[in-house]
Amino acid sequence: MIKEYIEQAENILLEEFSVLPFRSNIIYYDNLQTFLHKNGLNTKGESAYTPKDLTAHLPKGNLEDILPLVYHEYHGHGTFCEFSMYGQKLVANERIYDRLDYEQKIKFVPKAQEYFEAVKPYFEGFAIWMEEFLLTKSGKKDLWKLRKEKSKAMPLDFQHSYFEAYSMLKNYEKRKGTDALWRKVGFFGGKK
Numbered sequence: 507m508i509k510e511y512i513e514q515a516e517n518i519l520l521e522e523f524s525v526l527p528f529r530s531n532i533i534y535y536d537n538l539q540t541f542l543h544k545n546g547l548n549t550k551g552e553s554a555y556t557p558k559d560l561t562a563h564l565p566k567g568n569l570e571d572i573l574p575l576v577y578h579e580y581h582g583h584g585t586f587c588e589f590s591m592y593g594q595k596l597v598a599n600e601r602i603y604d605r606l607d608y609e610q611k612i613k614f615v616p617k618a619q620e621y622f623e624a625v626k627p628y629f630e631g632f633a634i635w636m637e638e639f640l641l642t643k644s645g646k647k648d649l650w651k652l653r654k655e656k657s658k659a660m661p662l663d664f665q666h667s668y669f670e671a672y673s674m675l676k677n678y679e680k681r682k683g684t685d686a687l688w689r690k691v692g693f694f695g696g697k698k
Contacts, residue, residue, distance in 0.1 A: 507569055508569055508572065508573065508576065511569070511573055511576070511644060512576060512580070514644055515576075515577060515581055515640045515643075515644065518640065518643050518644070519581065519585065519640075523688070525585055525588075525589050525693075526581075526585070527560075527580060527581060527584030527585050527587075527588050528588070529560050529584075529588055530560040530561065530562060530580055530583075530584030530587070530588060531559075531560065531561045531562070532561070532562045532564060532576065532579075532580050533561055533562070533563050533564070534564050534565070534566045534572075535563065535564070535565055535566065536565075536566055538552075538553065538554075538563060538564070538565040541554075541563055542554060542563075552565070552575060553565065553575040553578065553579050554579065555579040555580075555583035555584070555587070555633075556600075557583075557587045557593070557596045557597045557600050558597065558600030558601050558603075558604060560584065560587060560588065560597065562575075562576070562579035562580040562583065562584060563579070564576060564579060564580075570649060573641070573646060573649060574637050574641060574646075574649050574650070574652075574653045577636060577637045577640040577641060578633045578634065578636065578637040579633070581636050581637075581640060582632055582633030582634070582635070582636035582637055583629065583633050585632075585636065586628075586629060586632050586633065586691070586692075589693055590628075590632075590691055590692035590693050591692040591693075591694070592625045592628055592629070592691065592692035593625075593629065593692065595621065595625075596621075596622065596625065596629065599618040599621060599622075600618075602614065602618075603615070603618060623663075626662065626663070626671075627662065627666070627671040627674060627675075628671075628675070628690075628691045628692065630662055630668050630671045630672075631668075631671030631672045631674060631675040631691075632675060632691045634653075634657055634668055634669070634671065634672035635672055635675050635676065635679075635687075637650070637653060638650050638653075638654070638672070638676075641653070654669065657669040657672060675687060675690075675691065678690060
């Protein structure tokens with residue numbers, strides 16, 4: 507059943523924005539926490555997206571539990587990393603890091619981390635925006651209401667929540683429109 511919702515989301519993205527994540531992958535795990543721990547990722551997270559290999563890492567589960575995560579990780583982060591200039595730089599930075607020797611990594615990490623912190627509100631805010639957009643368009647607005655409340659309790663950094671990053675973008679969209687929002691987060695075209 508999840509496959510039908512993924513196909514529906516891809517049709518929506520193509521129709522509305524002429525984009526869809528085509529290089530990104532999804533891997534489902536029986537025990538996602540083991541993967542997160544092994545890779546030094548937030549073990550309190552429900553899912554993850556790794557820009558260097560364009561992969562959404564998701565738990566196995568029922569539709570209601572994983573559909574918002576698919577829309578967030580695969581469609582949100584995947585689209586951002588594949589098409590946004592900010593996301594493409596995140597991908598490039600992670601791939602550069604993997605090729606550096608120890609000395610080079612020590613010099614590279616502060617600049618790469620500074621860049622990530624600067625674009626993190628766009629990276630996460632856009633993924634939540636996409637989650638809301640696709641849940642609403644696919645008739646699952648009830649799931650969005652639950653996710654919205656969850657995002658308010660998820661810390662983005664020491665001062666802000668994921669919901670605040672989303673709200674910043676949503677308010678911008680209300681003032682300027684969806685096309686302007688997509689340009690703000692680094693997409694060149696926006697809506698077709």
